[in-house]
Amino acid sequence: MLSIENLSVVIRRRGREVAALSNVNLRVDAGEVVGLVGESGGGKSMVARSIVGLLPGGADATGAVHFDGADVLRMDDAALSTHRGHGAALCFQNPRGALIATRTVGRQLTDRLTTHQAMDTKRAREAARELFEQVGIRNPARRLDAYPHELSGGMAQRVMISLATGCAPGLLIADEPTTGLDVTLTREILRQFRLAADADRRGVLLISHDLASIAAVCDRVVVLYAGTVVESGPADQVLREPSHPYTRALLASVPDIDGRPVVATAGAMPLMRTAPDDCPFAPRCAHATDTCGQRRPPTTPVPHGTDGWTLACFHPQRGPLTAEAAAADPTLYVTAKTAAADPTVPGTGAAGPAGGTLTKDRAAAPDTVPAAGTPVLAIDDAHVVYRSRFGRGGHHALRGVSLTVAAGETLGVVGESGCGKSTLAKLMLGLVDPASGSVEVAGQRYAGLRGRKLRQLRTRAQMVFQDPIGSLSPRRTVGDSIAEPLRALGVPAAERAQRVEAVLDRMELDRSILQRQPHELSGGQAQRIGIARALVGRPELIVFDEPTSALDVTVQAQILKVIADVAADSSRGSVFISHDLATVRGFSDRVVVLYLGRVVEEGPVDEVFDNPKHPYTRALLASAPSLGTGFGGPRVELTRDLEEADAATGCPLAGRCPFVTDRCRADDQQLQPYGASRAACWRVPEIPALLKGSDIRV
Amino acid sequence: AGSQSGSSGRSADPAASTLRIAVSSYLSSWDQDFVGFDPTALMLYKNIFPYLVDYGVTEVSGSKILDTTNVMPTFAESFEPSADQKTWTLKLRKGVKFASGNEMTAADVKWSKDRAFAAKANVAGVYRTIGLTEPDQVRVVDDYTVEFAQAFPSALTPQIQAISLYVFDSVEAKKHATAADPWAQEWFAKNAPTGGYFNVTKATQGQEIVLEANKGYPGPEPAQTGTIRISVVPAAANQRLQLQNGDIDIALGVSRRDIADLKNVDGIKVISAASNDQVAIQMSVTTAPFNDVNVRKALAHAVPYEQIIANVYGGDARPTSSLVPLDMPGYDANGYPYKYDIEAARAALAAAGQTSINSELVFATDNDTQQQLAVLVQSEARKAGIELKLTPLDPATLAERRQQKNIPLQITSGQLWVNDVEYMLATSFVSGANLNYSNYTNPEIEQIYEQSHTTVDEAARRQLWTRVQQILAADVPWVIICQPNFNLPVREEVAGWVQPMDGLARLRYLTTSG
């Protein structure tokens, strides 16, 4: 149905040119789900835009995009307007942003229906209701009159899908449909696409930077790197035994809940100014030879592969990418020479950290003031309420959280979006005051402290933020930002400079970076700066709040490596917050599972991951995407989306839990010890039995 | 490109004709006793209040002017003094009606005078000069006769009564009086009085007033035009445009500069007449540095009189050499021996022991002419070492500062309501006089003033006035700049204009033949 042939797109802007796509070939057939993967900037969206003829200004496209025989690039206005939507319909990356805020979602859908399916308004409304129902929106009739802002992220994505399918397209294109959604929701949304292919015989092009998550639903995958197709083939084969070194690096950078080590590849994807005439991955590739730097590898069938499996590499690799193999794979280490050649990321490039496996090695501990085991953080029965400005009440973000972190220990915190993770982080840093309960850092409480004392205590705990660039003041230089905690501590200028340089060295950053402004940094660099700032004042506690979720996969792996180093210091405690269970598993000692502001399970990392007690933990683990074996035990799936569950009294999970009983709805649940860990569920002992008998999977 | 509405509504019959007049502002109030001191209001009062006596008209060098020496009964039948000149008897005509249909009687006169005394403003103030201070002094003799018993005889009585003897419809007024408001102020603030030469038939706040000739006026010289529309046009340029386009017949608020231009415009004529309007700079003799007579003389020599007449007034003003107006009986050309002469100015300043002085020259904010004059004075005075800061003041601040008597120099312009030196002394040169912004006092002048009350003989009065002018020439309380001529641009069809000595147009003489 769709066949892209030799498509190249060059975007010309004053002062710069970007070769967004170079000789891309791709096809999608009816009833087939094709995954398009690769790092940010790889050109995935550009492919999607080309298909619907929506290239940005200054773009020149060559090649052809054949759709049902016609070339989209050469369509006239009329043809194009029927092609858009009816031929190929795009689901946008940020569903809420892609819905017009001032029109009800129902009308936005009926607009599509009346345009492409020639329905009258009444019929269209009826059809809209059905479509909503199809994509799994509860209470569709009511939702038709909702405005986009009234929808949760998952709901908005469902609406977006219904809008796209409402155009009755031959081809459905989904650009990162699950980015920003919770693991539990991701599976559900992806299933919708599979459904569209199977039931309606539509072609589906699924775009994602995250291979693991889309692996399950794809028939074929295409891997893009710097605007070129580096590998494409049947999904199961490409993912199991990737042949291109980039595909392998990509897969190895992603943490997996089965605990296999993450492998970091230095450098970042280059921004192409012209179509490459060599292998664009060569500078980062350990297998690269002179040929790679001289000629662009042609697209050839994989020698050992099946039909339709092609790659563009002079040095195809073989063998499965199992955990052990990956760890042992020497190809994934990078040389200093090649990293330096990378023009886009000078900081990381020049002093590029050698890639390496991430493991918990508690080696060097430079400053060992408190002995390991001393609690650096103690939170006792803390409640946090965000008061609304006028009305009574407010949002109860944390409800009775207790935990401690000892020096030398790393505590992992996991939970769905909105469960209160960031609030917990702020609580630890004294940025929010608990409504009741207490927070102690290094033996001192924030409560009651004022002025200078409070400021000094604050420097004892530091945080690394989710948004690396946003956490640096846009109008201050990097040097200013790093030195800020020292300035606050009253450290004299000379010593300040010295300590800043020391910490820069530790982050493997070049001195020249000190004079830069945040917007001149790459995400990876900015996050290193963020970590440097947190470290420079030698705090007792460092809190990482989703430090890698805004980063690209391969950069993420590099940062994780840095964090693992930092967390290994026995002099301080670390808290690592993430919605991604796999990442937490990488280097936490203990894990806390948060749900709606409560701790539902807590225990040593391996115990929690391998032998989850609480149904919620179990559900989280079950839905986490995995390229490896994944979660081994019996799976639990939650019955509803988070937004629809209510937690008035009793167990907060009662609304979504498949094992719910009346007692769960009535009684509050306290953490109780079950083996090595503790869980807030009275039915824990019964669950294995419940799981054995029935098929809980929906 | 006149608009059509301009030519409609006119006919050959003068009584049915319509005259359109533009003024700069709407009147502040209809109540002459209590409030309303703006030119528009005063002008309207003259035409809509029944004034029992008023000036006659005389012709001077081709133009008709109000004759302040001839005060004659209008609504009244007669107004005569007793032999000792202390008691004046007013006899009313019978059958004179207000718009309400009520007849004008002695009771109305009494009520109106009681009200004036109660108001303690306006009339009460001027009556003091002729020895009327208590309501009791006004007595009703019978329904058509009223006596005014003055404390002393005064030569000014006819003139003072000419500007004060207006009457309210007391029967109507009492209907609107309340215990809290015994003089029906609220009613009269909003409702025009009736019974004058014209009755107000329509008044749109801020916009337009329509006057209709009072057919029941019993006296001489009834209104010549049936309807007069008075529209409010604040911008002078706008008035000029409308006059040119024939949308108005008379523009009362056109600037001097425009008038000069309008002389040459087709369809428009400029009525011009000499006037006793005086423009002067009053120097506060109690405020430094002008408390020194030499400094006053210095400024008097530093003012470019001729240049002002030429530039500011376009040559349309008369130079004068006395503080007494040119056309006032008793004028003496030796009353002001100062000419523009920078050297003399410097010398005078030196005589005061100074080489340079600083002061402030105050004038009215919205008065272009004064502003222009001030600029010229400033520029020349600087050459003599007198540095003047120009301070335009809005009406309220000006009034306040005048009250506080702390304005060193101020430009004044205006014309005395009574064309007599005694009145001038009373208002301008005796201690505490209201227009005496110079705070000027001179014992001899005080004495002459006292003497003048009882001096009725014309020649003897002349002698007194000559002496007054000698004293003023020596003391120089004012810099007298000039006497600008009166100018009024009208459409060619307009005739009958009578030059008012008090600056308040008498509309009843006007005709239009459009």
Added chain:
Amino acid sequence: MRILRFVGRRLLQLIPVLLGVVVLTFLLVRVLPGDPIRTILGPNATEEDAAAARERFGLDQPMWKQFLDYLGGLVTGDFGTSIQSGGSVTAEVALRIGPTLELVVLSVSLALVVAVVLGIWSARRANRAGDHGIRIVALVGNSMPEFWLGLVLILVGYSVLGWFPAPSGRVDPDTNLTPITGADLVDAVLTANWPAFTSAAAHLVLPVATLAVVIVAPLLRSVRASALEVLHSEAYVAAGAHGLRPRTLLRGYLTRATMVRVPSLAALVFGSAIGSTVLVEYVYSWQGFGQWALRGLLYRDYPVVQASVVIIALAYVLVFLIADVVHAILDPRVKI
């Protein structure tokens, strides 16, 4: 219902603001230099006369008593007695506010319509000659002093071309329009007086044009910018990518989303337009609120100044309230 509650709450919030305005004007007026009493007494008045007059207007009372009296009056809608005219200020306000509101509302409406139509037109042709032209013209209009522009328009429209009636009032008096609201067009419609309607409309053209020209630029800029924002928003591109018809896109997607930001700006512009009326009314002999307030200020007519400021402040905050409500209606995201 929600809107009503919102309006109610906002009205409550207005009370402290208005009270502040009341107090501030009361004080401001009294610290202004100048004596209102002297302006009405005439030159012959003595100190006793002045004292009597002062007593008449209650100005002899201690300040706090004056304020309480004033406040008491306000509560009953009584603004006191004008010192200049001796009449009830409330009655004068009633007379003056209509014409000015008519002028301002028409100008702002005209400016709004022009801004929305041209702004969207301009945004859709962003960076072409037409777009540039419109923006520059609007800026030039915005850069002109209103009194200057007014005079030029009179010169051209009345004097040279003779298309418009003399700038001396608001309606031809011969049409005998019965004033009801003071807004002549409205009155003409209410009394079915069509000649008056025509005349009032003809009188309105130039002043409305003057004001509109002066205020249209910021509105136009804002409409254009938000239309551009919408045009470039992912949402709009998405709608286009789904092949929706141009008409649907323009009406359902572009226009409404563009309008979202207009109300609050329109309210601001309304405020500056009220200020500009002082000048425009002068030039066009438009005896409205602005002229009245200005005169009150020049003569220190305390009750008039107080009333005019409070009324304009009230109008202003009400307009902002209306803008907020309209905004809330246009933009479902607004929490009210």
Added chain:
Amino acid sequence: MVDLRAAGGPGESADTAAPVRGRGVRDGRFANVLIVVGATILTVVTLAAIFAPLLSNWGPEEIDPAASLAAPGGSHLLGTDSNGMDIWSRLLHAGRLDLGIAVAAVALAVVVGTIVGLVAGYLGGWVDDVLMRLVDIFQAFPTFILALAVAALLGNGTVNLIITIALVNAPAYARLVRAEARSVRELPFVDASVTSGSSTLGVLWRHILPNSLTPVRVIAPLNCGWAMLTLAGLSFLGLGVSIPTAEWGAMISLGNPDVVAGRWWTSVPPGLFLLVCVLGFSLLGEGLQERADAKRR
């Protein structure tokens, strides 16, 4: 090679959904043109004002006794006004006062407004409530009326006019900065600074302030233009700079009636100067605004 613009594909015909087509690029260019033209106008006017004595052979307040309302030509390049003062010289000299007052007033307003807005926005709570109610009160005063009242109160000195215009404008800045500060306050780098142990003042000064000024930078030039118009309006009503000081608004209002008489030179040139100068500010502001918008998109 297919140029998509030529193919009309994603280009916008007048009525199709208009996907982007090279807008961002040319957008910036026109913004630059606006900025350059605006800045040039302002530079020229400023230079003319600075070097006014060299460019004119009459003093700005010097009276030519022989030539009141003289037509342009001869010894008076642009003629004289009714006072016999040289229009050209006054025009140039007036620039000093007009620009000076406008810029100084706006600067003062920015400083005051920014301080109030910053404190209110960052501290929040009752401080915010009190300050913002005050701002509300000031804003509820109609700007021009407030200007009139303050001008009447303070009198018409240059400094007083600056204070007047600043006072009228400051509330808008307070509001603007407050809104910005409130959103900046929520950004992560502020938390980062607080956890670094910085004092409140330090956070305000180093982080909130510099990041809250973007809208101010854009509005200020527009506001300068507006300030000049306000000044002219005040002068027109006799509340501005007092005669004989050269000021465009006062010149316009002095010469205004002459236009009707065909003596255009007394009021048209100052009108044009004012217009061009305000336009200069407007263009600059519009350009900056457009740039800021483009950045935001």
